[in-house]
Structure formats: C-alpha cells, structure tokens
Amino acid sequence: MTQFITYLHLLTPLHTGGSAQEGNLMGIAREVHTEFPYLPSSSLRGKIRSVLEHSGDEEDVATFFGKKLKSGQQPTEGEVWFADATLLFFPIASWSHHFVWITCPLWLQRWNRWLPNAPLTAFVCDCRKKLSGEKHALTSLVTDQLFLQGAKIVADKLELIQQGTFTTELEKFTKDSDEFLSQLPTKVAIVTDEDCAALVETGLQREVRVALKPDEKIVKDGSFRSEEAIPPEAVLFFPWGVKTAKSEDKTVKVREEVKRLLNDRLQFGGLEGLGRGWAQLKNIPPNLEDNHES
Amino acid sequence: MNFDRRRHDDQEKSPQQKWKEFLNSMSKQKPPPKIYGALQHSKLYSVDEKALVLLFPSNELKDAAQQQVQSIITRLPPEFKSKRVECEVESAIALPAAQVPIQAAQTMKNPKHIVVRGPRLENPLQSLLFQPYGPGKDGDDLVKPVLDAAAAAEKKCSPLYKQLIQRTHKLAGSEENILTVRFPWRLRVGGLRGFRDLLLPVLHPVYGVPYIPASSLKGAARAWARRHNQDPDRLLGSLTDGVARVEIFDAFPSGPCLSVDMANPQWSWEGERVKYSPSPHALLTLEQPELVIGLAPTRRGEQTDVAEVKHWLQKALCEGLGSRVSAGYGRTELKPAWSNSKTYSFELWTQGIYGAVPPSKENNWQGNIELRPTAIRGVLRYWFRAAALGSYPPQQVLQMENEIFGALSQEGKVRLGMDWQVVSTDPHNYTGKILLEAQDIKYLELAQSLLTIAVALGGLGRGSRRPLHWNSGRMRGCHWQVDEVSIPLNLQAWKNLFRLVYESLLKLYQPEGNPIVCAPGKLTKINGKDKVVRYQDTLNKDTAICCVPSASLMHPQKVENWSKAGHKLKVIGEALDLLYSNDQFKGEKRIKEGDRYIVFGNKFVGGALEVPSFVIIKSHFPAEQEPYQIVTVFGAKHGDRALFVKELLQKSGAYTVWP
Numbered sequence A: 001m002t003q004f005i006t007y008l009h010l011l012t013p014l015h016t017g018g019s020a021q022e023g024n025l026m027g028i029a030r031e032v033h034t035e036f037p038y039l040p041s042s043s044l045r046g047k048i049r050s051v052l053e054h055s056g057d058e059e060d061v062a063t064f065f066g067k068k069l070k071s072g073q074q075p076t077e078g079e080v081w082f083a084d085a086t087l088l089f090f091p092i093a094s095w096s097h098h099f100v101w102i103t104c105p106l107w108l109q110r111w112n113r114w115l116p117n118a119p120l121t122a123f124v125c126d127c128r129k130k131l132s133g134e135k136h137a138l139t140s141l142v143t144d145q146l147f148l149q150g151a152k153i154v155a156d157k158l159e160l161i162q163q164g165t166f167t168t169e170l171e172k173f174t175k176d177s178d179e180f181l182s183q184l185p186t187k188v189a190i191v192t193d194e195d196c197a198a199l200v201e202t203g204l205q206r207e208v209r210v211a212l213k214p215d216e217k218i219v220k221d222g223s224f225r226s227e228e229a230i231p232p233e234a235v236l237f238f239p240w241g242v243k244t245a246k247s248e249d250k251t252v253k254v255r256e257e258v259k260r261l262l263n264d265r266l267q268f269g270g271l272e273g274l275g276r277g278w279a280q281l282k283n284i285p286p287n288l289e290d291n292h293e294s
Numbered sequence B: 001m002n003f004d005r006r007r008h009d010d011q012e013k014s015p016q017q018k019w020k021e022f023l024n025s026m027s028k029q030k031p032p033p034k035i036y037g038a039l040q041h042s043k044l045y046s047v048d049e050k051a052l053v054l055l056f057p058s059n060e061l062k063d064a065a066q067q068q069v070q071s072i073i074t075r076l077p078p079e080f081k082s083k084r085v086e087c088e089v090e091s092a093i094a095l096p097a098a099q100v101p102i103q104a105a106q107t108m109k110n111p112k113h114i115v116v117r118g119p120r121l122e123n124p125l126q127s128l129l130f131q132p133y134g135p136g137k138d139g140d141d142l143v144k145p146v147l148d149a150a151a152a153a154e155k156k157c158s159p160l161y162k163q164l165i166q167r168t169h170k171l172a173g174s175e176e177n178i179l180t181v182r183f184p185w186r187l188r189v190g191g192l193r194g195f196r197d198l199l200l201p202v203l204h205p206v207y208g209v210p211y212i213p214a215s216s217l218k219g220a221a222r223a224w225a226r227r228h229n230q231d232p233d234r235l236l237g238s239l240t241d242g243v244a245r246v247e248i249f250d251a252f253p254s255g256p257c258l259s260v261d262m263a264n265p266q267w268s269w270e271g272e273r274v275k276y277s278p279s280p281h282a283l284l285t286l287e288q289p290e291l292v293i294g295l296a297p298t299r300r301g302e303q304t305d306v307a308e309v310k311h312w313l314q315k316a317l318c319e320g321l322g323s324r325v326s327a328g329y330g331r332t333e334l335k336p337a338w339s340n341s342k343t344y345s346f347e348l349w350t351q352g353i354y355g356a357v358p359p360s361k362e363n364n365w366q367g368n369i370e371l372r373p374t375a376i377r378g379v380l381r382y383w384f385r386a387a388a389l390g391s392y393p394p395q396q397v398l399q400m401e402n403e404i405f406g407a408l409s410q411e412g413k414v415r416l417g418m419d420w421q422v423v424s425t426d427p428h429n430y431t432g433k434i435l436l437e438a439q440d441i442k443y444l445e446l447a448q449s450l451l452t453i454a455v456a457l458g459g460l461g462r463g464s465r466r467p468l469h470w471n472s473g474r475m476r477g478c479h480w481q482v483d484e485v486s487i488p489l490n491l492q493a494w495k496n497l498f499r500l501v502y503e504s505l506l507k508l509y510q511p512e513g514n515p516i517v518c519a520p521g522k523l524t525k526i527n528g529k530d531k532v533v534r535y536q537d538t539l540n541k542d543t544a545i546c547c548v549p550s551a552s553l554m555h556p557q558k559v560e561n562w563s564k565a566g567h568k569l570k571v572i573g574e575a576l577d578l579l580y581s582n583d584q585f586k587g588e589k590r591i592k593e594g595d596r597y598i599v600f601g602n603k604f605v606g607g608a609l610e611v612p613s614f615v616i617i618k619s620h621f622p623a624e625q626e627p628y629q630i631v632t633v634f635g636a637k638h639g640d641r642a643l644f645v646k647e648l649l650q651k652s653g654a655y656t657v658w659p
Helices: A041-055 A058-064 A105-113 A120-130 A164-174 A183-185 A191-203 A248-261 B002-011 B015-028 B035-039 B058-066 B068-073 B123-128 B145-155 B158-172 B214-227 B232-236 B304-317 B375-388 B394-405 B441-457 B491-506 B569-581 B638-651
Strands: A001-009 A080-082 A085-094 A098-105 A137-139 A145-148 A150-153 A158-160 A189-190 A205-212 A219-229 A235-242 A265-267 A278-284 B042-047 B050-058 B084-089 B176-183 B246-248 B257-262 B267-270 B273-276 B281-287 B288-296 B340-349 B416-423 B426-439 B469-471 B475-476 B478-482 B521-526 B529-534 B544-551 B589-593 B596-600 B615-620 B627-631 B653-657
Touching: A041 A058, A041 A080, A041 A248, A041 A265, A058 A248, A058 B569, A085 A105, A085 A145, A085 A191, A085 B123, A098 A145, A105 A120, A105 A191, A105 A248, A120 A137, A120 A164, A137 A145, A164 A183, A164 A278, A219 B478, B015 B035, B015 B042, B035 B058, B035 B068, B050 B058, B058 B068, B058 B084, B058 B475, B068 B084, B068 B416, B123 B145, B145 B257, B145 B281, B145 B529, B158 B176, B176 B304, B214 B232, B232 B304, B246 B304, B257 B426, B267 B375, B273 B529, B288 B304, B340 B441, B375 B394, B375 B416, B375 B441, B375 B491, B394 B441, B416 B441, B426 B441, B441 B478, B441 B491, B441 B615, B441 B627, B469 B569, B491 B544, B491 B653, B544 B569, B544 B638, B569 B615, B569 B627, B569 B638, B627 B638
Parallel strands: A098 A189, A137 A158, B050 B084
Antiparallel strands: A001 A235, A001 A278, A080 A235, A085 A098, A085 A235, A137 A189, A145 A150, A205 A219, A265 A278, B042 B050, B176 B288, B246 B288, B257 B281, B267 B273, B340 B426, B340 B478, B416 B426, B469 B475, B521 B529, B544 B627, B544 B653, B589 B596, B615 B627
C-alpha cells in the first residue's frame, strides 16, 4: 500500500454543507470530538470521483473507487481510500502583521502521524512544553509583539521558531506555490490547542445574507441568515492511499489521473454559485527524498 | 528579469528621474506655478494610469500637498496623468528589512510602474478595532480618527490587491470572464463586521480590505434579470432549478480606495417642525473604486451562460449597487435605469463643497474639496419641504418626503445621479450632468420642478445662499446654472414657475389639512444663553421673493482677479450690496477685542454661525437680457427683514414675484 499526503490551499472560502443549523446560522461540517471545521472524506472522495467519471473511463473509475450498489449488483471494494481533510494552518487577521497563519500542537501531531518517519515528534513535544510554560506563541516572525485578532502577545511571551524539521516540512508544500502561500513559512504562529480553537471560532468567515423583497429595501420574511465558511488562505491536509490492485493494468490510468488531479485546482463543498470552495492541491508522495517523480 | 530591468532603466530615464526634471522645469518658470510650492520636496514613488503616488519628507508637507490634489491633477504633464494623486510620508513607507513582504522583492511586469520599496501591508479592519477613539468636545468619543486610521492602512495594500486580482483572473480562467467596472464617485456595500457596523462597508475577515461579496453581485444580477423578464434561476440556480450554471466570485477593488465619507443631514424633523441641526456622521465608503469581477461556468454551465450573466451584471451595476443608490452612490454610469428620466447639463462655480474634511482651524481652513451628488439631493429636499409646508400639514409633508426621497428600508420614488468634471480650482468650477429618474412620470415631473425652483432661487452646497463673491480674503458663495433651466426676467415666467411646483405636488397628493405658519427662526434660551433656533424655510405668504435688476452684474466666468474685483458691486450685485451695506442687515460677525467679543451685523437677517441666513440671493444671466438677482426673504414680516425688503424694492426696477 502506498500512502500520500495532499495539501489543500483554499483560494476562496470553503463552505462544507452544514451539520449544525442553529437559528439562522448556516453552520459547516465540524469534527464531533474537537468541533474544528473540516472537509469530510466523503465530500472529498465524491468530488474526486465525479471529476474522474467525467473525464475518464467510467468502468475503470468504478473499479478504482469501488462499484456502487445498483440494480441488484453487489458493491465492490475499491482500491483507494481518503481520510478527512483537517485544518493545518488557519489565517488570522493581525493588526501588526496583516494576517498570520496559526496552528497548534494538536494539528501538528495529526500531521506528523502521516509524515514518513514522524519527523516532528520531538518538535511537537517541545512546542507543548514551551506553550504550557512561559510562552504564548512560537512564531517564525521576527517581532517584539504579535497581534492575533483581539489578542496581543508581547515579546517575552514569544519565541522564534528555529530552522529544523518543522521548517523543512513547511518548505515541501509551500515552495513554488502562489504568492500567498509562499509567505506561510515566514508568517506562522504556533499557539496552544485551546487558543487555536478560540481563534478559529472568531476567524471563521461569516457572511450575512439577506434576500430583499422585489422593489423594496425590506428583507423578505425570514430570509436573513449568516453563512459560515473556512476563510481563504487556510491550509488543510488529507492522507490518502492506494491499495495494491488485483489487476493493476486496469486502473493504471486512473491512478495517474488521480495524482494529476491532486496537484490541480478543485472545487469542494457547497455554494459553488458564489465561487466557494476553490482549492489549490499539492500532493506529496511518501518518500519525496528518494523519489523525485512529483 | 532583474538584468532586463536595469538595462531598460539605463536606456530610458526612469519615471523618478522624469519627475525630478518636471519639478526642475517648474522651478525655472517665472513665477513658478502655484503647485510647485506644494510639490518641490516631493519624490515620485510610483505611477500608473490609476494613481500617482508621491512621497514627502514630513507630515506637514504631505498635508499641504494633499490639500491641492485637485489642482495638481489638472496641471500634471501627460506622462504623469493619472486618475488619483496619493500623498504619503516617506518614513511611513520605509520599513525595517525584516518586515519587507515577499511581494516587494518581485519585479513588476509593467515597466512604467517602478516600485522603490514595497509598503508594509496593514490591515484596515484591524485598524478599526485597535485605533483609539478621538476625544470629543463634550467628553464623547470621536469616531473619525478610527476611520482615518483604517483608510490610511488600506492605502498600503496595493500589493495585496494586485495578488487578489491575479487570483480572480486565475479562477475566472479567461479574460472574457472578467468584468471590470469603475464607479465614478463612491460605493458602499454594507457589512456587519467591525464596530458601528451599519456605517462600514464589508471588510474581508482575513485580508482586512473592502470587497464586494459574490452574493451581493449575484443578487443584483438576479434582480435585474427578473425585472427585465429573463429567467435568472436557470443560470444562477435556485432550490428547484438546482445548482447554478455560472459562478460569481467575491470581487476586490484593483487598488486602494477606502475613504472617509460624511453623511451630514442639515435639517431634521422634530414633531411638527423641521429644525436646522447639522449632524455629521463619518463613515467609510469606497471612493472611485474599480472592481474586478470574476465569473466562470460551473460544471453544468457553458461559456454562453457566462456571457449572459456578465451582461445582466453589467446592466445591474449601471443601475446601482449597495446602499444610498438614490443619492448617487454605487452607480457605474449615468444611464437612466427607470422608465422616466431627464438629464440636465450644469455648470457650477463654488467656494468649495467638502466631504469628510471640511475647512477647520486644525487644517488651516483647507479642507478636501469634493463635489457630491448628495448636495443636489439635499437642495431638492430642502425646496420640496419649503414648497410643501406652504400647502400641506407638517405630518403629511413628512410622509410625502419619506415617500419621494426614501427613508430607512424604504426605496424613494425619485433617484438621482451625477457625473462631473473639474474645470478649474480657482474658484472651484465644475461642469457635469444631473440625472433625475422615477418609475412614475408624475414623480419625475415633481423632481424636475423642484430642480427648477432650486436653480432659480439658490445655489448648491456651501454658500448656496449667496452669489459667488470675495469676502474678507476668502471666496464665498456659489453660482449654479443648468442649461435646461433658464428663467427670463419676466413676472409671468416666475408666476408660472411657482404654479408648476404646486401643480406637480397636487397631482400626487391632496392636502389632508391646513398648513401651519411659523416663524423661520426664534430666539430661545439654551443653557442660559440666547440662541437662535432656525426652522425650515417655507414658501408661504410670509415669504417675499423680489426680482432686482442688476444691469452691470458680471458673470463669475468674466471675473479675472477675484481678490481685487470680487467684492465690487458688479460682482456682488445690487441685492448683496444692500445686504452688506448696512449693519442692520448683514450676517452676524464676532470680533474679539481684548477679552470680550464685539458683535456686528444682524443674525435675524443675514444669519450667523450655525444660523443659515434668512435671505437667499441668486444671480441670473439670461441670454440676451439684462442680468438680475432674485432675493428670497423668509419670514419677511419680521421688522428688520421687512425693512430689508422695503429698501430692496426701492432699487430701480425691482418688483415682487412672490407672493
């Protein structure tokens, strides 16, 4: 079995169909245990499958993803699996630095789990230690103060992130990326899991939408709602893998096509009429060091 | 790429060098042009067709130049012609090496746009949250410094806008899927983020800059399509028709445009009275923004679908986007959108109309000049009330006013737009067009008659009650003429004019009671001090309107030296001459002598600070006829004003046109 990590850089806000619907807040999908917004693997998989079905041979795609249960036929097991895409770096507006990407030991730990040889184990452990003590944020910014939304972190609560395993891993998916994402390595702040959760909650994009009555400036009855979205510039990642195929030559084309797709621009989630959910993907094979195919 | 740039610079002079040469050439002129004083210490930062950015060594020099931006724009040589001139302090742009953002190092593709050093990005939304309020006079909080800080921060976001526009292009896929629209004046699409929400445009939660949400654009396109009997649901999606065939992306401006704006209603209803109580509200709007809107077919859609939605959107934006459209905000073009419309050509000479930065002691009486369509709406409303209060009970007038001009959550029956250009700045002279439109022809007729009476009796904006003249070292007053509105020196023509206004009102509204008659101003004790409370002027039997022939009257265009001739009889005319000749008539003036004030003039005739004059004088220059002045005196039975009218009518050839 071969495993991959694909990074998802949001170019427009991502609205993944609401699980929560409180009053007139159109919520987004959230992880049950952490309440962090995420992109469920089912959406991910569905999107990729539908794009492939559109462009490739339907039979091959069905073999690769597994045949659907229809007209009395048994469903078959596929050759590919996708995990949920979870948050890795989240943009937070800053008075001092325009905006900064935050992350936390929890997110880094999850990421580390899928990186070959878990290179960040020591780094994450060190982060936790520092953040449970004197420091409020570890950052790649050289600064004597850092503003994150309403919070101000002063010099002696800040520590500079040193070059090392963490910065090497960042480089892998940010190099040769667009002008926004390429700034990420210089504008990262690692905060505690709790602070991160609170900042994400205030940093979610909430757009109020109303529908007006025709020819009047009055909002139509009940058509006032607030839509949540993960803001653009956020970076999510998802691990995925392919199993060894029973007859590999049958799906070899689809396998290549998936890899190409996962280095392309794709649209996920809902509200596509409003341009939501566009992401630039970057797929990194497990052993990049030995294998320069990507 | 770098190498190429250098070679290019060696062969041709850089814009910076050219700027130096331009300054040099001005310094050699004798005398040097007026703008040289403001520009001599400037350095060129960047120039393209949208903005010329200049750097100044200090705040004072920057402010001095800022005040002359209008005259600078008109006098720039062709290679520096640009839509906007932005002034910055040099040190505000320089930054420590560690904070130079990545994009600063990039080479610009456009060789004309040479960036010396990238400005540090700031976040306008965050500035709103962190900038402290200013201290107000009565211990209250001043919002304006906060808004100023946000606007200043946004000025540094050019590189960000550039990247966002690039992204829009990328997402749209091809040039034909991009709609670029320019708004000649201001735009505000309301948002609910930040503080004092209702007065802010939508600001992006991450980038902090203003943007137009895709949902607003889509809503505008949908509404237009529906009004024009097209089926928007097929292309834009709906619950029953399913996913859209065309997607519209959030749209960003192509460059900095956030600017402090002012809404300043002068008159407000208080029970049965309308009181003069200017209440300035500072707000943020986008000034002359250029929006880059990206569209794309979704998986269901095709290229022809995009073209259709793009067309809807383009049409919709001509009709207006965002708030206060009926006051001239948010329109891309001065094209009629409603079924009945009329366009007028006007020319205006004025002491200066201001937005958020009026002249004050703090800025050495040098404000930021800005002609505003809201000024026209203001005078139309004023003359509507003046006319209506003469025939209708006050409560009905209030209802009518809301219906005609709109109110919160209520679209008005009449909309206006304005387009203009600066002719000169000394005095401020504009030419342009005014568009009036309504769905119902009767409302258009009413608006037309109100515009006619406004032009006939008074001016526009600051100094609207006086003809343009020179007074104590300053330009005062206003001269406003509209090609389509010319009233000859003829009693019957004037009688017809007033009749027209009343008839256009009566066609829409039957009086539901009797009007009340009250004095336009009265002395009241406020906190132990005598204050004149000024009420809305009314065209009733207590008002006198006189026509005073003024054969030698000189048109503002013919006055060459205002400081020498601007206070002479031939410029101010017979009526203003009479007003100024007598302390019993002219406006109140206080002069400090030692530790007490000496008061001259009469606030019950010529008005005073915060008491608009009871007398309006307007000069007319009818073609091939003798010029004359029209003098409107409100509450003309009051002793001093009655005396003024009496003396006015003694002028040779003077007569009454009202009542």
